[in-house]
Amino acid sequence: MATPALHPGRSRNFHHLRGRYLDEVDGAPSSSAYRTRFGSLLRAYQLVGFSPDRDYRYVEVNRALRRLHPEIVAQAMAGIRDVGGAVEQDPATDLLTVNGEFTVSIVLARCQETPSGTVRWHIRLDTGLAPDITVAVRMAPGNASIRDYYLLPRRDATLDRLRIGETNDLLLEAFRFDTLDALADLARRVSIMEAA
Template sequence: MLERLAQLFQQQGTLSGLIIDEAEDMPSSSAYQSRFGSLVRAYRLIGFTPDRDYRYIEVNRALRMLHRQTVSETIAALQAQGCDVTRDPITDLLTINGEFTASLIVSRCRETGSGMRRCQLRFDAGLSPDITIAIRMNRENDAPLDYYFLPRTEMTSHRLGLSEEKGFMLDTYRHDSLESFISLSRRSRIAELAPW
């Protein structure tokens, strides 16, 4: 597949999904995406660099994978604490112990022209979860930087910007990991909370 792609690049002088799909005796562009993870990765393997910077496509793909993985790991951790968790297969909305709902979003880091980090959170207006767990990614977008547990009562907009200077109000919702959310979700017996 890579030899054919390299030959097509030599013939055409450039590559795109359309060029690949219109070429005779070539696998489809979707076949390259499936086999190599993305067209950009296949291009890189034959030494072709597109004019446009397509790194954001790979970052988005990695963040989608991180989202799926984190939702699954959160469910497993909640269940390990004895929580009953149901997951909506379409929206990934979690219902915990039949008592409250939680949604998890991943916010990629973007650098402003001045070099400041900024993350934009977009909330699904249709979900309206009781708690939104927002994962703010690091500068390289390859690992979580921190977590925000945002209650619905505080959500006045469907968008929220997080910068390096977040402000005191948002800091009250900031956590270094999901552990405190998992712990708070665990059911406790009344005798454990208020022994008398």
């Protein structure tokens, strides 16, 4: 891959190489062309031996989480249907409507390691959609597998973002589950005789 010609007065330091800069260079492929050809701009940089000062691994993690999200939504829907519940997905927002009674939003929380070695998660709550329940999928360290799930009711989700650690307040831990079975249990239909 040829190095784009630099404009006069521009830094020759490759640590300043950004997609926006590539798009400004006359005669060079656009940053989107690099993304299409190599999967990402970061991957193209790696192939030519470029190591940015900043850690951009989160970009690849976020891309993997975006691919994982539809799978988790599908698992949640299958679990609800397996217990006799009905579920519909809004194709524009991915908001689930369960039994025509309550709505569910599923969000993935990337595991982030702090400089001190502890881990934390930032959960973005979809306050614009105002779901009745937000299922926060907490990823394990390395972000390759799921650690657990938090089923957060809307009344307790007053902020648009929630920061949690490995150990949390007991009130928050009451909403933590190892599987999505708890969501399916909320959708389970029970006859009046069984409930009595």
